[in-house]
Amino acid sequence: MTRAIASLVLLLAASANAQTPSARDAAPIDLTGYWVSYVTENWRYRMVTPPKGEYRRIPASPAALPLINGWDPVADEKAGNQCKSFGAAAIMNVPGRLHITWQDANTLRIDTDAGTQTRRLRFGAAPATAKPQPSSWQGESSAQWEPTSGTEGGSSLRVVTSNLRAGYLRKNGVPYSERASVTEHFDLAPLPQGGQLLLVNIVVDDPVYLNAPYVTSPHFKKEPDGSKWDPTPCSSTW
């Protein structure tokens, strides 16, 4: 017994010099694969472009109203801003397919066929020497596996995204600013008739254009392969 304890102590001591498991090796849930939007809620705000000026259920601030009422999709298209409604604060609500893969051991990558966007969810602290990046539609996302409680020890993926280019929460021009941040939790659930569901809980905070956090929770069904993958470019008008 004493020898066993001594061995364990030695092993633990040796582990101090060992490499930390990568995010991929430590992944408690497997999010990789192809997923398709299953649009059973917010249908009128997602599957078609809502009327200009409508922002129901979004806690828009007074500062957002002139932008909402002045939305001009043709001008956006001409200015090369056709991806404004495909940014990180909106993309998971855009009907389409996700392809989730490990880009490397500590970067989970999400490609979307709608708008052909790529999100890179980076685990671990950014290197201190990293140069500040310009803002972008998908911003910079830091990810971590977040243990949840329960007798079987579940886990969730938590992602925080910032450094965003200003964009739209909905196709009809309800804005978010460059100061917005997006906090997401990715959870899995079984479907009763078999298959898997990906639930993404999204909280958008924006001190400029929102009076309160904007919370949505789109969900996706897992698909066996990428045979229905259909990349389409961003569009301001659809």
Place this chain on the structure above:
Amino acid sequence: MLIDLVTRRIVPVIVLGLLMVLLGASRASAQFEFSGSWAPIGTEDVQNDSLPVDYLGLALTDEGRTRALAYDESQKSMMERQCQGWGAAYGVLGPFGLVASAQTDPATNRVVSYTIDSWEDWNGLTIWMDGRPRPSQYALHTQAGFTTGRWEGGALAARTTHIKAGGFIRKTGVPLTDQATIDWRFYRHGDVITVLMIASDPVILVEPEIVSKSFRLSPRPLDYRTPCVPGYEGREPGDGVPHFAPGQNPFADEFMKFYSLPREAVLGYPETLYPEYRKKIRATYVPPPPCKEACGQAGNFVRRREN
């Protein structure tokens, strides 16, 4: 070489395994706190209950669609139906928050059940956590149904069966039958609980209806327990049950025209729930005119008829 192999490859695996065992042991007694008052956040449109024929986001069978179109809202004015309630699914589809509490066994202090308090028009939900068996299929079916739960993968997972025929998955008239089941998952992330509801019904739904809705922990207690008191609403006892004969629903096109929506989407055809449908209607969709009233957050619900 051997030492390097041990320290770099084998030891981390062993340590990770030990940590997982220790973590798992601590989790066994650390389910999240479900009891409390959870206020609705209200930023998602899961309710669709303001205009009569709005089946957006549902995958209906032909029978389900026919039954839904036969429904007349005046049924709820019948004295005997006013306090009928809306069935188990309304807990997440309705506009209110969740007031959850735990009931424990005084001898063991283990949780026997969780309850979510009722509202005036909802019968509440009891989630049995003590492993009791499900009743016979011939046992009483009620609006609330019978629900058992367990902790699974960090979530509270539950299943409701024994639902009384005549409940609703959509207040605009889409029913559930007594063959329906509802699978629930409650996820907690910080002060937010997200409820995932998956309703299946082989008679009404081609594919399950999946709804997720988030609630935030309220700093003050919520209380929605208002008794339902029936009163005269224009229907005399003994009157017939208001309904529309097939093809005679006068509101069949109202919602569709109001928002320039495709008919098959409003009527709950299954293909309308997938991205391919969005591409299919791109060339033909005519956007509605700009919003002029009740456009913002305060106008959370779609406009009601003014008659």
